[in-house]
Amino acid sequence: MRTILLSCLTLSSFLLTPTSSLVAQTSPTLPRVHYLLDSRQPPGMVASAQANKNPTPLGAFQAVSVSGPEGLQVALAKDGMFLPPLEAPVTTAMLVGGVYRFRVTNIPLRPGAELYPTLEIIDRLYSPPGREHRFPIPVQLTEEDLRLALKGAFVTRVIYVEDNDNAFPFAFEPGQQRTTDVLPTDNALQVADRFGRPVAILRIGSRVPTNLQGDLTQFLYGCPPWRPLPVAPDRDKLIEQGLWPAGEVAESDGQPTEEEIKQDYPRIP
């Protein structure tokens, strides 16, 4: 009897050991997780590590919209050289895993100054087919970031898709973005990972190429390809042009009503 009992205990211990270790590994209460990736790593490191971990989004184009203060001009690079600048916002489709450097000019109150930020696309969105242009990654070059970069600071922004299950309960206006400032010693990528899923890293420094007419392949990080995208129509402009109903909410008088079904009711394109 004792032998049978001991054998049962031994068997149960063998069965329980992997389960308990699994629970310990997946426990969300583990205090310290060593993040191999850091937003302070050189451009391209995070994207390549993401590609090794999950190659599914590799090779996909992701819509990106670069916006900034009024009058800001952005020039993308192609075939090893910068193209003529265009007024922001500039919407393009960029390759996931690529590092894009673009030139920013016509900065407010700083005539003649120019910056060369980089944008690292580390993940993509899974928008409904045909609606990719409506949900670009918003890359906002704020006036403060540009001013700090011109003073010599190095501004890093990790842009993430917020987890809607744990969304911040605050109403944002269209185009407004929640910004969380972290210390220079913190890992911005780790903080963004807590809020959602990081999709891009914007780095704004004051580095300027020594010779714009020379070989810029290294400076442009290989000059990855990009694609033009149709611009999603602005609803406010459509309303102003009379192409879209104002959509004011009808006040209810508290009495039961029957709503008339409208045929061919327009929807947001």
Next chain:
Amino acid sequence: MTYNPTRYGSDTRQVALPCRIPSLRIAVALACCCVFITTVGCGTLLPYQQSPTSVGAQAVNSPAEQMIAESSKIVPTKGLAGEAVEKSSENGVVPQQELLQIRTVAYNQPPNAAVASETYATEDCEYCNSSNPSGYPLPPCACGQSPAGQLVPAWDRQEYIFDGGDQEPTVMIRKDWSSAGVNPTDTVVYYETETGKVCVQPTNRVPIYAPRFGSVRQIAGVFLAERTQGAMRVHQPVVAGSIEERDVVGTMAQPLAPEGQQQVHLLDAIHENIAGSLVDGIVPPHGMSEARVAHEGTEVLALGTITDDEIAELGEFIQNAQTWVAPESLSIMMDGQVAGRLSSAKNPAEIYVYEIRDKCALRVCKTASHSIANVGDTVRFTLRFDNAGAKAVRNVVLSDNLSARLQYIEGSQQSSVKSSFTLTPNSVGSQKLTWELEESLKTGEGGTISFDCRVR
């Protein structure tokens, strides 16, 4: 402002806009998943389902993708993007007209159809024919290359706002008719049947594609490091002021052993007492003479069941009943008039026995006006409920706990039935909407409730 495609000559094709009206109808049809209590529980709609096509027939990675791939057995019809690309790539070159056709077809498909989401990949062969000096992995294309490298469309639940259903922990109803467990994004209706049975029914789960972005900013640089390079202060280790001494345990309480043991005697034998079990429904007639109950031996009266061999006998009993009402029996005189006697010569051909159980049979359906939305858009939710049961229900309460991404627009709720509306803040910074119907719902009755929310 965007790059003009014709300015740099990189892409001269125009992008086909999606077909709007069919997409709207299909999206509304997808979002409307009626839930029947008697047959189906809480139905959850995936944002859109994909099936492995010839274009995107790569290995499915995550369990969620496997589930989607297995659950959606959508066979792509002729003319879909996948088949067209395969057919065209036989010759190695895709004609321009065919590419545009592929693109247009792909855009016109509903979100749940078998369409490769990488529509950029099939429209241009510029990078396939180039030497790719950048070294970056380029997207697959149809320029004579195998489409096996194309991607399997996937989805991320973080990009969706869900509303409806009943997430864990499930909803429970207290005795004071208040609810517990109505979590954010839950939408349930609870009510009471005629016999007092409390029923809780969740609605279907409506997904809305509405990703919201945020950013984490980190500012570093030389001018900021200047402040930290100089030693502002020195952290000096503080010597412990007092030492806490711990005494050695002098005494120890020893657990006492039991002085005696009370023995419990086991049963020597087990007396079995198995009585015959009664059959439910058997109600034998008591206290009635055989002369009055001449047909007590039939099962229809004793057990409530009708057998085929007793139908003729039952008809005879009905004839007997008519015979028993004879003129020589007692007559009733009322105001000088003789009570009329109603008799029928018709015999019952078939007898149906209906058993109406007390089921929870309120059908609830939740729909949303938009399947995709940006921040600031207004989405209208509509709740349709019907009493699909055979009995009336009362104390019907509909409760919708909104997500943190949705904000109820004041004064936008409308109800087709008389109800009292309550708006209370919830735990995620949004609101919880509650409608209490003032009247009970009879069989076949129903109503509609709609309200507007702003995506924030």
